Amino acid sequence: MTTRKGRLYGVGLGPGDPELITRKAARLIANADVVAYHQGVGKSSNARRIAADLIPSGAIEEVLEYPVTTGTTDHPGGYAGALADFYVECAARLAAHLDAGRTVVVLAEGDPMFYGSYMYVHEMLRERYETEVVPGVPAFAAATAVLAEPLVRQTDVLTVLPGTLPEPELARRLADTDGAIIMKLGRTFPKVVSALRQAGRLDGAMYVERASMAEQRWLPVADVDPASVPYFSLIVVPAASTVEAPMESAPKPPALLRIVGLGPGPDRWLTAEASAVLADVDHVVGYAPYVNRIPQRTGLQRHASGNTVEVDRARFALELARSGERVAVVSGGDAGVFGMAAAVFEAADDFPDVDIEVIPGVSAIQAVAAKAGAPIGADFAVVSLSDRLKPWSVLEQRLHAIGEADLVLAVYNPASRSRVTQVAELQKILLEHRSPNTVAIVGRDVGRDEESLAVTTLAELDAASIDMKCLLIIGASSTRVTSAGRVWTPRSVPEEDPHG
Missing domain, CATH: 3.30.950.10 (Tetrapyrrole methylase, C-terminal domain)
Structure with missing residues (x-):
């Protein structure tokens, strides 16, 4: 003969007032075979107190007493280990009742699945027994x-x-x-x-x-x-939005929005001017990884957003500035080099009353070039390989022109998860104009703990290894590598022989 297993209920009791117990919760408690509840060491259960008038006189009461509540324990696994073992024990005690065919109600203050202890035994038992969670009013x-x-x-x-x-x-x-x-x-x-x-x-x-x-x-x-x-x-x-705004008692200062370049990574590359501006504002707006670099302090509100909403972000910052708030838009490297400065000016036509100040920062190309030596000591070009805001055909034309002009080339945004072929295309285009032995530099995470810098040639450049964390520098025909592996480009260019 097969024994019918019992059913497990996690029942939310609400925040404390028994009158906030739902009708369903009250019905289940009144018909339970077993009523279980948690309580602290040497304390009475608040959950039981709330439901006391509903517990039937014939019900079995399972008191699940925490082994520790303050975080201090001799358990080899520490506080977390002690509680993990405790919940395993709780699940075993409840399972014994369920195997005997009893209906088990676990009382939970507030809602069972909202910072509740019930959820841990629920996760252990729900695959073996029928379970149901009854929501409660959260505190x-x-x-x-x-x-x-x-x-x-x-x-x-x-x-x-x-x-x-x-x-x-x-x-x-x-x-x-x-x-x-x-x-x-x-x-x-x-x-x-x-x-x-x-x-x-x-x-x-x-x-x-x-x-x-x-x-x-x-x-x-x-x-x-x-x-x-x-x-x-x-x-x-x-x-x-729910707080009544105070009456204005003084005229607002002129609206000003400042755009701050944070440099490519380490705090030591943040300029003194940028630090002073960031210490003076009440709002910081930017792409989440850059906003997260700004330490939280009293009075500062940080507004982070995704990587493809630059103009929306700029409009939000301009709105804040126009309302009289002290605002800084932050950008990695230099804000004027493929950064937020252009996006702000793109949106600024609708905000003629907001003045804009750009605070320069150390750019990624400067950081990689300095790490390599002096590859941009002569004329150079800078290109973003992203085709999100311009067609690839335009990029091809520009790469051909740069290759023919024999300029050192710095490449931002060389690849991403969705752009995996463009570095190889760039390599192919430049090889139409440059020697295969042209110096190529790959800087990854320069300035951070994971930084790496590799010096190779245009022909041997491994396009598949390039990702969004990289910045490339492709040398001119005159770019050289010293015996110590440092890269530099002479400032002088010999005059071409008109007779060939």
Whole structure:
């Protein structure tokens, strides 16, 4: 005779008020054979307290007591190892009831799948037993209801953050979002307050404790005593769109947008002028990898976006500047060399009231050339091999002209995941005009820890090994390599013999 297995339910109880338990959750609890719940060491279960009036008198209660709650443990695997073993044990205890054909309800505060302990046993058991998750009102929904103030609206982005994140990461994410919820406070509270201050989000941030419970309280984060903060608390950071703007009391300064070249990588290549500008602005706008190079500080908001929306990014920055904000658009290398400066000026016709200042930076070609020696000591040309904004036929014409003119050539954006043939095409075109022994330089990630620099010839250039992290320099006929492997191009060019 086959024994019918039981069914497992993960039941959300909401944030604390028993009246916020859903009707479905109440029905399942009242009909459960086994009611399981987690609790801290030496503590009573908050989940059981919420559902106490619903637990049937004949139900088996499984108390799942955490082995550790503070992060201090003698377990060889540390805190994570201790909890991993604990959840395996929990799953085994529940499985025994399920194998006996019992209906098991695991109580979860808030929602079972939102920072809940239930999710770990769910993942272990769902392939072996029938399971169902009953959602619950999350704590942050109760907190915003307590405050009775909008959190986000329309296209605002809401980010939910654990207070256990490292402080710099927490500050970065707070500065990059519209509205935020910060959970898991307790001992993390002082660090969270510091991150809010760095991100310029402390003003308006509200602290809510034990939302929906009889002992609930709320007040501005800046007024909270850190020693009084329990685990059952969170911080609500409303989006700027939900906060009433203050009355203007002074005329706005002239609108100014600054475009800053960050150099090709290491901080030591950031100019003093660029550093001063970045320290003076309240907003940094740019492609995400470049924005991420700007350290978070108090009052700075960072706006990162993708790699193919340059004009949209420029318009966003111009709008901010026109509204009176102090804004910098950042670009790798020099912003005027295949960078954001041209995109800003492309969008600037619609913003005649915004002045634009370009702050130069060390360009990638300068960095690679310096690492190689002095290959651009004479006349040279610079080309981006990307055909996203210009047709390949135009690039072919220009490469032929550069090859015929015998100019040193620097090549940006030589390849990408979708462009894998163009370096070989460039090689073929230049070999129509240059000797196979023409010097070729491949610089990859120059200035970073992974940097490499190879000196080869035009004929031996391995086109398949070139990627987006590379910058190429193809020498002129006069470019030379010293016995020490340094590359240079003489400044002088002999006069051509008119008689051949």
